[in-house]
Amino acid sequence: MTATSLADRRNAAISRGVGVTTQIYADRAENSEIWDKEGKRYIDFAAGIAVVNTGHRHPRVIEAVKQQLDRFTHTCHQVVPYENYVELAERLNQLVPGNFTKKTIFVTTGAEAVENAVKIARAATGRQAVVAFGGGFHGRTFMGMALTGKVVPYKVGFGAMPGDVFHIPFPVELHGQTAEQSIGALKKLFAADVDPNRVAAIIIEPVQGEGGFYPVTTAFLKQLREICDQHGILLIADEVQTGFARTGKLFAMEHHGVAADLTTMAKGLGGGFPIAAVTGRAEIMDAPGPGGLGGTYAGNPLGVAAAHAVLDVIKDEDLCNRATSLGNRLKQRLESLREKAPEIVDVRGPGFMNAVEFNDATTKLPSADFANKVRLKALKKGLILLTCGVHGNVIRFLAPLTVQDNVFAEALDILEASILEARSA
Incomplete structure (x- = not known):
C-alpha cells in the first residue's frame, strides 16, 4: 500500500x-x-x-504497560478504583511546584484537563470569568477554543464561544509587546470590561506552544501572581506542552519560583499513552462535589502505568x-x-x-x-x-x-x- x-x-x-x-x-x-x-x-x-x-516505545514504558495489560485494562476508577491511580496522584502532589498541600485528578486529554481546571476554579471561587492570553492554545473543546487566542483554524466556523472569557496580549518583545504593556492591558481590562472580583482564574502557558514558543519572564509571572493574590483570583499554569522535562525542569514554572494554584498537564506524562491531570491546592481541588469531576476513561490504568514509568525514566536518565x-x-x-x-x-x-x-x-x-x-x-x-x-x-x-x-x-x-x-x- x-x-x-x-x-x-x-x-x-x-x-x-x-x-x-x-x-x-x-x-x-x-x-x-x-x-x-x-x-x-x-x-x-x-x-x-x-x-x-x-522516546517512541521506551522499553520501561512498554514493559509497564504490558504488565498492566496482564492484570486489567479498565474498571472506571469511579466504579472500582485502583492503587496505581492513587500512587500517581501522590507522586504528582509532591512533584508539581508549590509549597502547600495538593490533590490531583486524572482525565484523558490536555483540553479535558483545562476544562476541569476552569470548573474547579469556578467552583472554588464562586466566580465565572476567566482571563487568557492572545496566541495561547488550550484545546479544541468549546471552553478550550474560547480560551485559545487564535481564530484560524481553531475557532472559525464553530459559532459562539462560551461567555465570560477575556483575552489580553501575551508579552512578546520581538513583536513590540512588553511585559509592562501586558500588565497594563490586564489592569485596563479590570477597569473597563470585567470586575476583577468576578474573575475566577487567569490561565497562562509558561512558554506559549502553538503561539510561537515564546517564554514569559520571571518578573512577569511574579507580577501576575501578585495581581491574582490581590484580587482573590486563581492562577492556572497550562503545562500541557511544557511539562515533563521539556524545558530543562520537570515543570516550566520551576524556572520562575512562582507556584500556580492549579496546574494542567498531559502530553509527556503518558509517554505515548492518553492521560492528563490537574493538580492544585487541596482546598481548591476539593471545591466540586463528588461526581462533579471524572470521566469514563479518566485515569485509565494503562495510561497511569505508563506515567509511572515516564517519571522513573526522567529521573533515572x-x-x-x-x-x-x-x-x-x-x-x-x-x-x-x-x-x-x-x-x-x-x-x-x-x-x-x-x-x-x-x-x-x-x-x-x-x-x-x-x-x-x-x-x-x-x-x-x-x-x-x-x-x-x-x-x-x-x-x-x-x-x-x-x-x-x-x-x-x-x-x-x-x-x-x-x-x-x-x-x-
Whole structure:
C-alpha cells in the first residue's frame, strides 16, 4: 500500500477537519526515529507534539504497560478504583511546584484537563470569568477554543464561544509587546470590561506552544501572581506542552519560583499513552462535589502505568539536564547560521523547547513561506519538523529528550542544509 493510495483512502474516509502536517504513514517507531509504510526512515523532531519526551516505545514504558495489560485494562476508577491511580496522584502532589498541600485528578486529554481546571476554579471561587492570553492554545473543546487566542483554524466556523472569557496580549518583545504593556492591558481590562472580583482564574502557558514558543519572564509571572493574590483570583499554569522535562525542569514554572494554584498537564506524562491531570491546592481541588469531576476513561490504568514509568525514566536518565544540553547544542547551531541566513530573527526557548523564527530578508516581515520551505526541505531529507506561531513563521523543535547523539547530529546537519537551501528556493 503506497502513501498516495493511503492518502486517497484517508481523504475519502476522514473529515477534512482533521488536518495532517505530513503524508507519512507510520509503520513503526523507535526512540527518535519513525519508519513509514514504504520503509523510509525519518528523524522525529515532533515527538507527537511533545508527547514522547521519553522516546517512541521506551522499553520501561512498554514493559509497564504490558504488565498492566496482564492484570486489567479498565474498571472506571469511579466504579472500582485502583492503587496505581492513587500512587500517581501522590507522586504528582509532591512533584508539581508549590509549597502547600495538593490533590490531583486524572482525565484523558490536555483540553479535558483545562476544562476541569476552569470548573474547579469556578467552583472554588464562586466566580465565572476567566482571563487568557492572545496566541495561547488550550484545546479544541468549546471552553478550550474560547480560551485559545487564535481564530484560524481553531475557532472559525464553530459559532459562539462560551461567555465570560477575556483575552489580553501575551508579552512578546520581538513583536513590540512588553511585559509592562501586558500588565497594563490586564489592569485596563479590570477597569473597563470585567470586575476583577468576578474573575475566577487567569490561565497562562509558561512558554506559549502553538503561539510561537515564546517564554514569559520571571518578573512577569511574579507580577501576575501578585495581581491574582490581590484580587482573590486563581492562577492556572497550562503545562500541557511544557511539562515533563521539556524545558530543562520537570515543570516550566520551576524556572520562575512562582507556584500556580492549579496546574494542567498531559502530553509527556503518558509517554505515548492518553492521560492528563490537574493538580492544585487541596482546598481548591476539593471545591466540586463528588461526581462533579471524572470521566469514563479518566485515569485509565494503562495510561497511569505508563506515567509511572515516564517519571522513573526522567529521573533515572537525568532527562532534565539532557534537555538543557540538547537545547544548547541546537541553539548554538542555529545562532551560527545567522550570517548566512538573515531570515533568522530569533532563536529561543528553555531546555529543549526551542524555536527559530523567520522574517523575509527584504521586507523584514514575518515569513510563514520561508518557515514552510525549511520544513518541506527537511521533510524530503528525512527530518520531521513542525511550524507554529500566530504568523506561522516559527519552527519549533520537540525531539524526544532521549534522541541518540548520532541521530541528533544528523538532524542538525539536515536542518542547516534545509535552511540554506530554502534561501535559494
